[in-house]
Amino acid sequence: MIPMKRILVVDNEQYIQEVAKICLETVAGWKVETAGSGKEGIIKAETYQPDAILLDVMMPDMDGIATFEKLQANPLTKAIPVILLTAKIQASDRRRYAQIGMNGAIAKPFNPLELAQQVAAAVGWNLEN
Secondary structure: OOOOOEEEEEOOOHHHHHHHHHHHHHHHOOEEEEEOOHHHHHHHHHHHOOOEEEEEOOOOOOOHHHHHHHHHHOOOOOOOOEEEEEOOOOHHHHHHHHHOOOOEEEEOOOOOOOHHHHHHHHHOOOOOO
């Protein structure tokens, strides 16, 4: 049996955290932790050691890109795949995110029923157990 995947959702909007958590747990059967800020996300990533991180771009204090750079600079979190959640996503943004090492980007608002598949595709997981 495949071990259960653990996902960390970092978004300053409580509603997005809840929708993503419910979708990923229900559709894919993954265990989901949430964080409401970049700082909290970094701490949770260190302690929780998720298999992937869904990271909002637009957050107060520390945005998604700054959070990603701190995750990359930390030996404890450097290897964790990161997928951006973003309201604005152009082809140029996708290229830039790929260049700095992001695994992908998912547009907000996302389709709750497709979120698990989008995450799996971005990090190369097979959803079929």
